[in-house]
Amino acid sequence: MVGGPPVGGLVRSWWRPSAWAPAVVALVVLAAVWQLLAAHLVAQGQTYLLPLPADVLSELAGAPGTYLADAWTTLSTALLGVLLGGVLAAALAVVLSEVPLLARAVLPLAVVLNTTPVVAFAPALVVAFGFGRTPKVLVTAVVVFFPVLVTLLQGLRAAPPDALMVLRSLRASRSEVLLRLRLPSALPALFTALRVVLPLSVVGAVVAEFVAAGSSSGLGTLITTSAASYQLAPVYAAIIVLAVMGVLLLGAVVLVERRVLARYAPGRR
Template sequence: MVTVVLIVLVWVFATTDGRTEDYVLPSPGSVITALGDNWSDRLASATWVTLSETLLGMALGLAVALVVAVGAGYVPLLGNAFAPLLVASQSVPVAVIGPVFTIALGYGTLPKILVVALMCFFPVAMNLLSGIRSTDPRLIDTMRSLHATRHSLFWRVRFPAALPAGFAGLRVAVTYAPVAAVFAEYTGSTDGLGYLLLQAIPRLQTDFVFALVVILTAMSAVLLLTVVALDRLCCPWTATARKENS
């Protein structure tokens, strides 16, 4: 919080007494004004469009990541086959795949959802699969000494032990998901925050651009806090371990 206050104070200092041109760096007051003046007629609907694309894309990416990671972790042969494909899925930049989706699927929401899903899929799948593979051998030996089946060994030991790693990947994914949605809107859209950015930048409406950045930052922060809360709810033992270590 102190850091945020210091940044705002420096920002105010840099934008007063004509130290910086408004079209280069608007004052915090002008950004707040632009946010308030445009919220009801432009920003509210655009924010909802981008948020919907982000949430749907995250849900799709998470679902596919769970299926792939669980399948690859449950069957090691599949894991060895899928690992190179997981890496290859990130070898094609979003800057290339976004326009391809737009050309193939049009200017609707589906291309944006797929871009967000692709962005969220990799960190969740890789972290979850890594967590499944790196389960504490002592836990596995203990369960085997109790005559645990392969099925119960996976769902009662490997998968729960991998959840913290999966949530770590999800925290990375939700941070970039809104940005991925906005970038996808850059490649072709009729609404959304990215569409408004495309209109505002050539007109040098810097205060409006900063207002859009504030909305995106708030969106990412809320999503991240939600994932952190879910992490503590689903993996309470990690919070206990952190308290014991501290």
């Protein structure tokens, strides 16, 4: 598997207290520090710097429907971006794995694209496509594209040489080698890429919502409008929702990875 601990062991370890207890302790300590710091600032009359945890929880409890609707807007944008960017990157990775000369020409351009801050693309996309969902999905797709391309290309090139020689000795066609060997060998790399890009896609969607100031929904829009009016409780509530969203996405990928690799690449779990 390309990077990360064995998936099966990771998933099983979630159910052990030794795995999640340190994280719970860290969250409790963080909440305590937050409470002390916020209370100190309130006592100093600086209520605009940091809200109390109770105020943030009250904000979440008082308008759960609003946060769920905005979370769905941001999440659906992120997932559409992953679908678009991931499919394009996967298709290009397959082509580049079969045509090394083309890979040497395209990869430097992809590196340049990856080093350009995504926020630089966002205003141009908003001007071109308006304030709807399209520019946000495109921004997210740009964020996703390069990590999937590079990681999946490495996975496609990592097919076992012995198995490759056997297939070639049997006069297997390129498509047969791809379907029977290269793609199954690249599955761990694909899930490694997904573990990286799914949280990144949420970041990309939020950045796009920041830039597309005319948007009416989304957690990024909620953060922008709340911060502009110095209402920090909704800002921190949205941040908490985004954090939970990222954790759930990562957990979903790990669970799906375990099942898929157990079926299609049992030796690479």
